[in-house]
Amino acid sequence: MSSRILVVDDERNIRRVLQALLEDEGYDVDSASDGDEARGMLRRAQLRYDVVLTDLRMPGCDGMELLRWAQGTHPDTPIVMITAHGTVDIAVEAMRAGAFDFITKPFEEAELSAIVSKALAHREANRRRAYAIGTTDPAAETLETEIPAPGDDDHAQEVLGEIIGVSAAMKEVFALLRKVAPSPTTILIRGESGTGKELVADAIHRLSQRSEGPFIAVNCTAIPESLFESELFGHEKGAFTGAVTSRPGRFELAHKGTLFLDEIGELPAAMQVKLLRALQERINERVGGMAATPVDVRLIAATNADLETMVEAGTFREDLFYRLNVVPIRLPPLRARPSDIPVLLRHFIAKFSERLQRNVDRISPDAEMTMVRYPWPGNIRQLENVVERMVLLSENPSIEVDDLPAEVREGRSASELGLDSLRDEPVPEGNLKEIVKVHTQQVERELIMKALEADTWNVTQAAKRLGISRKGLQMKMKEYDLRDKSPDSRAAGDPVEEETEQ
Numbered sequence: 001m002s003s004r005i006l007v008v009d010d011e012r013n014i015r016r017v018l019q020a021l022l023e024d025e026g027y028d029v030d031s032a033s034d035g036d037e038a039r040g041m042l043r044r045a046q047l048r049y050d051v052v053l054t055d056l057r058m059p060g061c062d063g064m065e066l067l068r069w070a071q072g073t074h075p076d077t078p079i080v081m082i083t084a085h086g087t088v089d090i091a092v093e094a095m096r097a098g099a100f101d102f103i104t105k106p107f108e109e110a111e112l113s114a115i116v117s118k119a120l121a122h123r124e125a126n127r128r129r130a131y132a133i134g135t136t137d138p139a140a141e142t143l144e145t146e147i148p149a150p151g152d153d154d155h156a157q158e159v160l161g162e163i164i165g166v167s168a169a170m171k172e173v174f175a176l177l178r179k180v181a182p183s184p185t186t187i188l189i190r191g192e193s194g195t196g197k198e199l200v201a202d203a204i205h206r207l208s209q210r211s212e213g214p215f216i217a218v219n220c221t222a223i224p225e226s227l228f229e230s231e232l233f234g235h236e237k238g239a240f241t242g243a244v245t246s247r248p249g250r251f252e253l254a255h256k257g258t259l260f261l262d263e264i265g266e267l268p269a270a271m272q273v274k275l276l277r278a279l280q281e282r283i284n285e286r287v288g289g290m291a292a293t294p295v296d297v298r299l300i301a302a303t304n305a306d307l308e309t310m311v312e313a314g315t316f317r318e319d320l321f322y323r324l325n326v327v328p329i330r331l332p333p334l335r336a337r338p339s340d341i342p343v344l345l346r347h348f349i350a351k352f353s354e355r356l357q358r359n360v361d362r363i364s365p366d367a368e369m370t371m372v373r374y375p376w377p378g379n380i381r382q383l384e385n386v387v388e389r390m391v392l393l394s395e396n397p398s399i400e401v402d403d404l405p406a407e408v409r410e411g412r413s414a415s416e417l418g419l420d421s422l423r424d425e426p427v428p429e430g431n432l433k434e435i436v437k438v439h440t441q442q443v444e445r446e447l448i449m450k451a452l453e454a455d456t457w458n459v460t461q462a463a464k465r466l467g468i469s470r471k472g473l474q475m476k477m478k479e480y481d482l483r484d485k486s487p488d489s490r491a492a493g494d495p496v497e498e499e500t501e502q
Contacts, residue, residue, distance in 0.1 A: 003120050004028040008038040008054035018053065021109055035061025042074060049077060051119045056083040071098045078119035101168050159206045163199055164344050167337040180327050181207035188324045189302040191331030193467040194379030197302040198262060200331065205258040210298055213257030216250050220266040221469040228271050230287050239288025251284045254297045265305030265316060266469055276320045334376040334383065341372045348387035360391045363399040370401055374408045378467055445480045
């Protein structure tokens with residue numbers, strides 16, 4: 001039996017286009033010209049709609065009113081909002097009210113098909129779960145093997161509930177986590193700094209069959225290269241100066257559990273070889289040891305680096321990359337999931353109000369929208385720090401626009417990005433990718449220069465300001481010939497170079 005979809009839009013041509021596209025996909029499609037007509041059709045007992053696509057702005061009963069009504073009468077029917085006013089605040093309001101997803105006009109056929117498919121899968125999962133839990137029919141036993149047991153599903157909901165996200169992008173991440181977490185497969189989490197890679201790694205561990213074992217996290221940027229082998233694989237007494245006792249490494253400590261290597265792109269070349277062997281042969285060799293110890297470890301790695309480019313440059317082993325990249329999980333930056341920002345704001349306001357013992361319990365709509373529109377280059381970590389500062393300094397129960405940091409109130413201008421000069425340039429000719437690459441390098445070099453100057457050419461502090469590793473900044477400085485640009489470098493040697501060698 002094909003799925004039935006209800007399309008609601010006051011524009012006749014839009015209804016016809018949607019109906020034709022969906023019928024070509026094999027769905028049974030009905031249409032309504034406004035919310036009142038749609039409610040009448042939904043009330044009919046003989047009709048069952050699997051998905052409702054409704055325009056947001058219509059005369060009479062509009063999309064939001066229809067959505068709120070359907071939440072009470074048809075709570076298991078996914079509602080997808082259609083709007084020509086693709087502003088973030090409308091999308092946020094619809095998602096808050098319970099919309100499954102939204103699509104903006106003009107839309108691509110592939111985008112429409114993907115959203116409807118996801119909505120139908122969501123509807124079917126709910127229906128099967130309700131049937132399997134509520135029936136005593138022996139035939140339901142086959143369904144129970146295809147969906148998580150209620151207790152397992154409750155556990156997954158609890159664990160994933162700690163990762164805040166209601167956007168379609170995060171729902172896809174959650175769906176993938178549910179699939180891959182129970183397996184022993186190696187996972188590579190990719191995403192910008194501050195997107196929550198360690199939080200996701202911890203969730204994978206807690207949802208796995210190793211959840212009773214240890215979760216050992218290692219930040220590859222925080223370990224000096226000379227100590228890396230000892231930290232990761234352990235050492236025997238007398239293996240080197242200062243090794244007064246034997247010590248297990250992180251690999252041994254993670255036995256029967258999960259080892260999380262954050263910023264794997266910073267792994268020294270020599271350690272890449274040893275890590276690859278440990279993963280392939282499932283053994284651990286301590287520094288100075290004579291025997292290899294079997295280890296049973298599930299590895300999760302994370303990076304914000306472009307490992308493919310590093311492989312091409314010869315700075316990251318190709319065989320190790322393919323060993324790590326069995327199941328890639330890409331976390332979207334916060335700017336790509338704006339509908340999550342209001343939810344995150346409320347979470348952080350409540351968190352810091354309690355922790356700092358402040359009487360701040362809300363944020364004004366204008367302040368919220370200002371924060372939603374800000375691009376958040378530092379992602380969730382930056383948002384959390386900003387909210388903590390606002391809660392601490394606020395004199396009122398509500399956070400207002402004036403309470404926001406200047407950079408958030410004003411947004412990020414083209415001049416700050418170094419792009420305003422492009423407006424005066426003639427239209428470029430040639431390969432688009434090369435043109436973009438050149439301008440990107442110009443912007444990147446300018447931002448690095450500004451960060452170094454702001455921190456008096458302290459590489460460590462500038463790296464923190466830019467949200468990259470110290471080693472990564474050093475490589476960029478070498479690439480852009482910035483290591484000799486310090487104001488004091490020509491007169492008194494190169495303080496930047498001296499710092500990088502420490």
